[in-house]
Each structure stands twice: as C-alpha cells, then as structure tokens.
Amino acid sequence: MGNVVVGQETAELKLDGKVYQLPVVVGSEGEKAIDIRALRAQSGYITLDSGFMNTGSCCSSITFLDGEQGILSYRGYGIEELAENCTFVEVAYLLDHGSLPTQTELSKFSQMLGKYAMIHEDMIRFFDGYPPNSPPMAILSSMVSSLCSFYPEMLDNPLENIEEMAARLISKVRTIAAFSYKKSMGQPLVYPRHDLSYCANFLNMMFDSPVNPYVINDTVVRALNKLLILHGDHEQNCSTATVRVAGSARVNLYASISAGINALWGPLHGGANQAVMEMLTQIHEEGGDYKKYIAKAKDPADPFRLVGFGHRVYKTHDPRALIIKKACDDVLSALNISDPLLDIAKELEEVALKDPYFVERNLYPNVDFYSGIIYRAIGIPTNMFTVMFALGRLPGWIAHWKEMWDDPDWRISRPRQVYVGPKRRPFVPLAERT
Numbered sequence: 119m120g121n122v123v124v125g126q127e128t129a130e131l132k133l134d135g136k137v138y139q140l141p142v143v144v145g146s147e148g149e150k151a152i153d154i155r156a157l158r159a160q161s162g163y164i165t166l167d168s169g170f171m172n173t174g175s176c177c178s179s180i181t182f183l184d185g186e187q188g189i190l191s192y193r194g195y196g197i198e199e200l201a202e203n204c205t206f207v208e209v210a211y212l213l214d215h216g217s218l219p220t221q222t223e224l225s226k227f228s229q230m231l232g233k234y235a236m237i238h239e240d241m242i243r244f245f246d247g248y249p250p251n252s253p254p255m256a257i258l259s260s261m262v263s264s265l266c267s268f269y270p271e272m273l274d275n276p277l278e279n280i281e282e283m284a285a286r287l288i289s290k291v292r293t294i295a296a297f298s299y300k301k302s303m304g305q306p307l308v309y310p311r312h313d314l315s316y317c318a319n320f321l322n323m324m325f326d327s328p329v330n331p332y333v334i335n336d337t338v339v340r341a342l343n344k345l346l347i348l349h350g351d352h353e354q355n356c357s358t359a360t361v362r363v364a365g366s367a368r369v370n371l372y373a374s375i376s377a378g379i380n381a382l383w384g385p386l387h388g389g390a391n392q393a394v395m396e397m398l399t400q401i402h403e404e405g406g407d408y409k410k411y412i413a414k415a416k417d418p419a420d421p422f423r424l425v426g427f428g429h430r431v432y433k434t435h436d437p438r439a440l441i442i443k444k445a446c447d448d449v450l451s452a453l454n455i456s457d458p459l460l461d462i463a464k465e466l467e468e469v470a471l472k473d474p475y476f477v478e479r480n481l482y483p484n485v486d487f488y489s490g491i492i493y494r495a496i497g498i499p500t501n502m503f504t505v506m507f508a509l510g511r512l513p514g515w516i517a518h519w520k521e522m523w524d525d526p527d528w529r530i531s532r533p534r535q536v537y538v539g540p541k542r543r544p545f546v547p548l549a550e551r552t
C-alpha cells in the first residue's frame with residue numbers, strides 16, 4: 119500500500135438497516151480515500167462510478183497531482199523544477215527508479231539507451247508492409263507489441279532484466295518513431311548515433327538526410343526535453359490505467375505498453391494535441407474568427423468542444439500548460455518564427471478565460487493547447503504529435519507497470535457492473551421465434 123496509512127476516521131454506511139464502518143486511508147500528501155475493498159463481501163453491494171471519477175484503483179508513489187491547486191510532482195519533485203533543470207533522460211530515470219540519478223547512474227543509463235537504440239533489421243522490413251498514410255500510432259503500437267517476438271525471454275519471465283528491458287524500450291520507441299516518419303516521407307532511414315544525447319539523436323534521425331544535413335540546435339533540443347518531461351507521467355490517466363489493466367493480467371511489458379499506446383491515440387486523450395492544431399489551422403484558414411468557435415463550444419446543441427481546453431482532473435490552470443506556454447514563446451523567438459496559430463491560440467485563451475461558460479465549468483487550457491505549436495516550430499508534422507506524446511509518457515507507463523507488478527495488493531483488474539438488460543426469460547427455439 120505504499121505510503122498510505124489507515125487514518126483514525128472511519129466512514130459509516132447504512133444499508134438495509136445495518137451499519138458498516140469503512141476505513142479511511144490517507145496518502146502522503148494528505149489526500150483521503152474510503153477503503154471499500156471489503157464492502158461487497160460484507161454487504162453484497164458494489165459501488166457505481168462511470169468513468170472512475172471517484173475511484174482510486176491503486177496506491178502509487180510515482181506522481182502526485184492536485185487538480186484543484188494545479189500541483190504536479192514526480193516522485194516528490196515539482197514539475198517546474200524538473201522541466202527547468204533536467205533532461206528527459208534524467209526524468210525517465212527518476213520515474214522508473216524512484217530517485218534522481220547520480221552522475222554515474224546517469225552515464226550508465228545513457229549508455230544503455232545508446233546501446234539499445236538500433237532495431238532488429240528484420241523489423242525494419244515491417245515498415246514496408248504498411249500502406250502509405252498509415253496512422254503512425256497504429257504503426258507504433260504494433261511495432262512495440264512485436265518487440266516481444268525479438269526478446270522472447272520476456273514471455274517466460276517478464277521481470278527478468280527488467281531494467282534493461284525498460285531501457286531497450288525507451289530507446290527503441292524513439293528509433294521506431296523516427297523511422298516511421300522517414301518511411302512516411304519516402305526518405306532513407308537515418309540510424310541512431312552513439313555520440314548524441316537522447317533528444318538530439320531523435321531529431322537527427324527525424325530530419326537528417328544525405329542531401330540536407332541536419333544541424334542540431336540547442337534551443338530545439340532543450341524544448342524537446344521539456345515537452346517530453348512534461349508528458350512523462352500523469353498518474354491514472356486513460357492510457358496509464360490501460361497499461362495497468364492490461365499488465366494486471368500478467369502480460370509482458372511490451373504488450374502492456376502497446377495497449378497504452380492505443381488508448382493514448384484517442385482524440386480525447388493523446389490525440390488532442392493534433393486536434394488542437396487542426397482546429398487552430400481551420401480557424402486561421404477561415405479568416406481567424408475564433409469567437410465563432412467559442413460560440414460553437416458553448417452551444418449545447420453543437421457537439422463541438424474547444425480542443426485543448428478542460429481536463430478531467432485539473433479544475434484550475436494545468437501547471438504543464440503554463441510551462442509550455444512560456445516555452446512556446448521562447449522557442450519561437452529563439453528560432454525567429456512568427457506563427458499566426460500562436461496568436462489565435464492566445465486570443466482564444468484570453469476570451470475563454472473570461473467567459474462565464476468556461477469559468478463556471480473550470481475549463482482552462484490543458485497541456486495540449488500549446489504543445490503542438492512548439493512541435494510545429496521544431497519541424498514535427500501534425501500526424502506525429504501523438505507519437506511524441508507516447509515517447510514522453512513511456513517512462514511513466516513503465517514505472518506504473520513495474521509498480522503494479524510489485525504491488526502486494528495486486529489483483530487482476532476486473533471491475534463489476536450493474537446489469538440493466540432483460541431479466542432471465544425462457545429460451546425460444548428458432549422455429550418458434552416470431
């Protein structure tokens with residue numbers, strides 16, 4: 119149960135004339151939960167919580183977030199300090215090992231990432247099998263799932279050499295992502311280099327070409343590090359919960375991560391950064407009338423939502439969005455780029471933050487609202503945005519998979535339901551059905 123403690127309080131529940139005492143558990147930052155694990159056995163009742171809005175599925179010591187205060191920390195370190203002072207590799211180490219690396223640990227981890235950067239040559243042929251314009255997330259999830267065919271030792275003992283398996287995955291996903299882009303462009307693959315940092319290596323694999331050598335720009339490398347750090351983990355979001363649910367059946371790391379990649383693909387989750395850019399582009403192409411889109415978002419008869427606004431957990435500013443907004447300004451000015459989509463985004467934000475519809479519903483810009491503009495500035499195409507999100511979220515998924523696996527309270531995930539279909543009725547043979 120990690121750092122959770124059983125508090126002094128209990129919750130009292132009255133059902134069918136009986137009173138049940140439910141323990142209250144308290145997390146390390148003081149958040150409280152009613153422990154209902156014995157409820158069904160004692161009372162026959164289950165709880166109903168569509169979308170798990172009020173359900174804690176586990177105790178976790180990886181990420182703390184307070185959606186009311188806008189606080190996010192990984193392993194106890196504030197996201198602002200990590201984004202300002204660390205590389206993505208340091209933060210990946212922190213998420214997966216629980217502490218920031220020493221210089222020696224960081225060198226060892228970086229060497230592992232360098233050593234495992236290649237993918238098996240047989241796997242490279244997989245890319246030829248996908249039709250042009252295949253969604254990069256489809257390629258990524260199937261390639262990651264296929265990795266366990268190349269490292270079958272994982273199938274027999276999923277925990278053996280887990281540190282290496284995790285480093286292998288973090289390194290190879292970067293290569294797969296860059297190769298899938300090169301294939302989509304019909305350009306020759308650029309292999310990883312041993313002398314480049316994680317992010318510089320990725321950018322080089324994406325953009326270098328025999329006829330147009332890529333010049334690595336420190337501002338761009340820093341921006342990419344920051345973006346990946348900010349996406350590193352976000353406790354029990356849809357894709358992380360998927361990784362845990364899949365892994366709870368004791369399936370190997372690569373298969374579990376592949377399941378998470380598919381969940382992340384959804385437009386309400388990781389697909390939102392792509393959808394934001396599409397929305398901003400559309401507004402721009404229609405002459406910049408952003409107020410029309412605010413009106414559409416507020417119209418109950420219109421299913422349109424202002425993408426990049428609102429969050430299941432944050433009911434104030436998303437702390438990641440504040441950092442990204444600043445990074446966006448920094449990158450664009452360092453690269454001397456002026457992007458009309460950034461102007462539209464800022465105008466939309468300004469108007470929405472004053473509009474009673476958004477204020478009453480606590481709808482603020484989320485992490486995806488500005489990230490696409492940075493990706494665009496550094497040359498990442500829109501259809502790769504969700505892949506970039508997956509690259510950043512990977513250490514978080516791995517950390518949760520490991521934590522779930524080691525949890526003494528582990529059970530296979532198997533929610534209950536309230537059945538509302540027909541009551542038991544007599545079977546009608548085929549010939550008698552009308």
Ligand code: ACO
Nearest residue numbers: 386387388390415423424425426427428429430479484486
């Ligand atoms: N634009 C307009 N109205 C919105 C928006 C939005 N972006 N988001 C929520 N609302 C409204 C809803 O219509 C609802 O209004 P109502 O009470 O009048 O019915 C109210 O706010 C509450 O919305 P819910 O859907 O209940 O909020 P929930 O917490 O379930 O959804 C979600 C969160 C999915 C992120 C939602 O805000 C949304 O669809 N946002 C746009 C997509 C997006 O940006 N997703 C990225 C999330 S961040 C991430 O995954 C990394």
